[in-house]
Amino acid sequence: MASIGTAERPLRVAVIGSGPAGFYTVEHLFRQKTYTVQVDMFERLPTPFGLVRYGVAPDHQKIKNVTRIYEKLARRPEFRFFGNVEYGRHVTLDDLRRHYHQIVFATGTQGDRKLGIPGEELQGFHSAREFVAWYNGHPDYAHLTFDLSKELVAVVGVGNVAVDVCRILLKTREELLQTDIADYALEALANSNVREVYMLGRRGPAQAAFTPPEIKELGELADAEVVVLPDEAELDELSRRAVEEHPDKETLRKLEILRGYVRERPSGAKRRVLYLRFLVSPVEAHANEAGEVDGLKLVRNELYMTEAGTLRPRATEQFEEIPVQLVFRSIGYRGAPLPGLPFHERWGVIWNKKGRVVDPESGEPLTGLYCAGWIKRGATGVIGTNKPDALETVECMVEDVEAGRLLDPDAPDPEAAECFVRERQPNYVSFEDWKIIDRLEVERGKAAGRPRVKFTSVEEMLEALRREKAAVR
Amino acid sequence: MNVRTILATKGSDVITIRPHQAVREAVRLLARHNIGALVVVDEAGRPVGIISERDIVRAAARHEDRDVCAMLVEEIMTRDVVTGTPQDDVHSVAHTMTERRFRHLPIVEEGRLVGIVSIGDVVKAQRDLYRGEVDTLQTQIMADEPQNAS
Numbered sequence: 001m002a003s004i005g006t007a008e009r010p011l012r013v014a015v016i017g018s019g020p021a022g023f024y025t026v027e028h029l030f031r032q033k034t035y036t037v038q039v040d041m042f043e044r045l046p047t048p049f050g051l052v053r054y055g056v057a058p059d060h061q062k063i064k065n066v067t068r069i070y071e072k073l074a075r076r077p078e079f080r081f082f083g084n085v086e087y088g089r090h091v092t093l094d095d096l097r098r099h100y101h102q103i104v105f106a107t108g109t110q111g112d113r114k115l116g117i118p119g120e121e122l123q124g125f126h127s128a129r130e131f132v133a134w135y136n137g138h139p140d141y142a143h144l145t146f147d148l149s150k151e152l153v154a155v156v157g158v159g160n161v162a163v164d165v166c167r168i169l170l171k172t173r174e175e176l177l178q179t180d181i182a183d184y185a186l187e188a189l190a191n192s193n194v195r196e197v198y199m200l201g202r203r204g205p206a207q208a209a210f211t212p213p214e215i216k217e218l219g220e221l222a223d224a225e226v227v228v229l230p231d232e233a234e235l236d237e238l239s240r241r242a243v244e245e246h247p248d249k250e251t252l253r254k255l256e257i258l259r260g261y262v263r264e265r266p267s268g269a270k271r272r273v274l275y276l277r278f279l280v281s282p283v284e285a286h287a288n289e290a291g292e293v294d295g296l297k298l299v300r301n302e303l304y305m306t307e308a309g310t311l312r313p314r315a316t317e318q319f320e321e322i323p324v325q326l327v328f329r330s331i332g333y334r335g336a337p338l339p340g341l342p343f344h345e346r347w348g349v350i351w352n353k354k355g356r357v358v359d360p361e362s363g364e365p366l367t368g369l370y371c372a373g374w375i376k377r378g379a380t381g382v383i384g385t386n387k388p389d390a391l392e393t394v395e396c397m398v399e400d401v402e403a404g405r406l407l408d409p410d411a412p413d414p415e416a417a418e419c420f421v422r423e424r425q426p427n428y429v430s431f432e433d434w435k436i437i438d439r440l441e442v443e444r445g446k447a448a449g450r451p452r453v454k455f456t457s458v459e460e461m462l463e464a465l466r467r468e469k470a471a472v473r
Numbered sequence: 474m475n476v477r478t479i480l481a482t483k484g485s486d487v488i489t490i491r492p493h494q495a496v497r498e499a500v501r502l503l504a505r506h507n508i509g510a511l512v513v514v515d516e517a518g519r520p521v522g523i524i525s526e527r528d529i530v531r532a533a534a535r536h537e538d539r540d541v542c543a544m545l546v547e548e549i550m551t552r553d554v555v556t557g558t559p560q561d562d563v564h565s566v567a568h569t570m571t572e573r574r575f576r577h578l579p580i581v582e583e584g585r586l587v588g589i590v591s592i593g594d595v596v597k598a599q600r601d602l603y604r605g606e607v608d609t610l611q612t613q614i615m616a617d618e619p620q621n622a623s
Contacts, residue, residue: 066612246568308557308578309569347481354482363486377481380474384612385605
């Protein structure tokens with residue numbers, strides 16, 4: 001019999017998750033020339049592309065263009081997409097083991113890190129991750145509500161997600177109309193009473209995780225002014241020295257942009273204000289009689305240097321209270337355990353070495369199981385960071401094929417796999433189906449003068465698909 | 474990006490040795506695991522030193538009359554070890570390792586050794602970060618071109 005990875009017996013790979021990590025894994029699998037590979041991609045939602053669709057801000061359409069690269073891969077005959085099929089619900093690890101030689105988990109992160117302060121469970125204290133999923137029309141989050149009748153808002157964190165949340169909260173209806181933000185979010189945000197937003201960083205301006213283009217964009221908002229308080233823009237001694245000794249372009253550029261926002265108080269030229277605050281950490285959220293957030297207590301931090309040279313925040317004895325009624329925590333995403341896979345609680349990832357899933361006890365690889373992206377390394381980096389990450393995983397996969405360390409599926413053929421998927425989920429969505437949904441969304445957008453108008457429930461998507469297919473027939 | 478990202482795909486198993494073990498055993502462990510340094514830990518698992526290839530070579534040069542392999546780890550290990558935490562920034566760790574000329578950083582959390590990061594890990598993490606950024610820009614430029622052009 002021919003060996004695995006040849007035209008007669010292609011290597012059969014299942015990829016779970018269709019975000020950037022999943023597609024870059026596919027790209028590297030197709031790019032290597034040693035083995036013939038067939039890939040089936042499984043996605044919980046009917047729509048592919050993960051956080052490109054549901055995480056990247058709706059006013060950053062250019063970044064979403066990366067999907068064209070993924071589409072090119074998806075059009076290859078050795079690739080199939082099984083959307084609306086959930087791992088752990090429709091298909092289990094044992095099922096996949098029966099049909100594939102290798103299984104890659106690229107499921108991303110479904111949770112977020114908590115601050116761990118009193119009052120975090122109050123009404124009005126939200127996770128930025130959920131807010132982002134909501135305004136992007138993610139079907140699992142479309143039902144959420146955020147009380148935008150409140151005027152004062154805090155966003156905890158200074159990463160690019162925090163910046164996205166601030167920007168979306170502060171945009172006008174006209175600005176939002178140019179995006180593919182979910183219709184319900186557009187209405188809610190266009191009618192919001194939000195007047196002031198406080199973005200809170202626990203370290204100083206030199207350590208903030210946001211990137212220069214992101215904070216520059218904040219200064220270009222139509223009806224919101226950015227304010228950095230003079231004493232918080234000033235670098236402390238340790239930061240000043242660090243910047244002098246290791247001047248990197250990005251930090252210098254960030255500081256330069258921030259200097260442009262320094263003023264004692266808003267000029268009043270715009271209706272809304274965004275305060276970028278530094279060296280403060282929330283310690284407690286207070287409640288009104290209704291159990292809603294009513295005030296956030298902050299502690300002032302100072303920086304100290306760790307043994308290894310990092311500047312970290314340390315609380316002082318100085319406190320202040322900001323009268324916010326809505327809080328979004330945005331201090332990082334976190335993976336959630338997947339059925340049948342060892343989960344590293346401390347790092348919030350699947351136990352792995354370079355993308356090979358390993359047994360936590362022995363440290364030995366579990367044959368045929370791999371991971372890529374955020375569920376492998378944690379939530380860091382930009383979209384492209386997943387490319388070298390996926391390459392590392394694929395290199396391990398190729399090595400294991402060479403060594404013959406593979407699963408031993410009893411039905412390793414495409415027809416058998418499709419049969420079993422259909423049996424578990426008769427309403428699975430193929431890539432051609434997705435392209436119909438895509439076209440319908442873009443058409444709806446055209447009618448409204450917007451990039452697209454998203455379907456925000458699975459039923460809605462499947463119904464549109466049924467109607468469209470019936471019409472063609 | 475912080476050290477935690479490196480540890481996430483590296484595993485938390487750190488090869489350790491005790492101060493009273495012989496250098497011979499350290500040499501065996503270094504060879505078997507194909508690594509450059511071992512963390513020396515006390516009974517409680519707290520790092521008390523580090524023994525690297527360099528320490529062994531230096532000891533061999535210094536004690537030409539002795540069998541270095543028969544010496545004790547604590548006799549030749551480096552005692553003042555700089556340790557890191559999972560929250561340390563990869564960039565600052567890179568600067569510190571370069572400036573202070575050491576190549577292995579034991580990572581400690583709540584008094585427990587949870588991993589070790591080598592200069593190689595740090596360089597790779599920075600390279601991947603940089604590659605990722607370049608790639609994001611590249612894909613964006615490519616994706617912006619008219620579709621039929623490709």
